[in-house]
Amino acid sequence: xxxxxxxxxxxxxxxxxxxxxxxxxxxxxxxxxxxxxxxxxxxxxxxxxxxxxxxxxxxxxxxxxxxxxxxxxxxxxxxxxxxxxxxxxxxxxxxxxxxxxxxxxxxxxxxxxxxxxxxxxxxxxxxxxxxxxxxxxxxxxxxxxxxxxxxxxxxxxxxxxxxxxxxxxxxxxxxxxxxxxxx
Numbered sequence: 001x002x003x004x005x006x007x008x009x010x011x012x013x014x015x016x017x018x019x020x021x022x023x024x025x026x027x028x029x030x031x032x033x034x035x036x037x038x039x040x041x042x043x044x045x046x047x048x049x050x051x052x053x054x055x056x057x058x059x060x061x062x063x064x065x066x067x068x069x070x071x072x073x074x075x076x077x078x079x080x081x082x083x084x085x086x087x088x089x090x091x092x093x094x095x096x097x098x099x100x101x102x103x104x105x106x107x108x109x110x111x112x113x114x115x116x117x118x119x120x121x122x123x124x125x126x127x128x129x130x131x132x133x134x135x136x137x138x139x140x141x142x143x144x145x146x147x148x149x150x151x152x153x154x155x156x157x158x159x160x161x162x163x164x165x166x167x168x169x170x171x172x173x174x175x176x177x178x179x180x181x182x183x
Contacts (some may be wrong), residue, residue: 026101122176
């Protein structure tokens with residue numbers, strides 16, 4: 001659902017769909033009928049190999065001259081509120097929460113940039129006793145230490161439970177600095 005922690009809600013028309021408005025908090029409003037109404041987006045569910053459920057992006061069906069179009073809420077927010085000077089093709093969720101469509105959490109980017117950002121995030125591994133085995137500044141650093149980046153990524157994304165009998169977790173880069181003393 002939309003993140004509504006932003007203090008002032010600003011509404012803008014959805015380009016090409018004048019009977020709808022989108023807010024900077026990630027809400028979409030239909031102006032059809034007598035009373036405007038906030039629309040409820042749907043999210044597809046994906047079953048991962050480990051049996052857990054991952055929710056997809058928030059999606060709505062908008063009508064234009066009798067034709068229905070499926071639109072992703074985060075793209076509507078970005079198109080209305082964020083300049084795309086470099087004409088980047090994708091909208092990334094900064095916190096990687098696909099349900100947080102607040103303008104502050106979105107940025108225009110590319111798949112390569114998103115992958116690079118994910119690979120540069122600090123990680124740590126934990127053994128079967130719950131002891132931190134190693135802390136890395138990035139998956140690349142773990143790769144230089146003999147671990148396969150793609151295998152670490154599978155654990156981080158929930159596609160595998162462990163790699164080399166270790167659990168792997170992303171950590172905030174500030175936490176990495178505090179734990180290692182490296183800034």
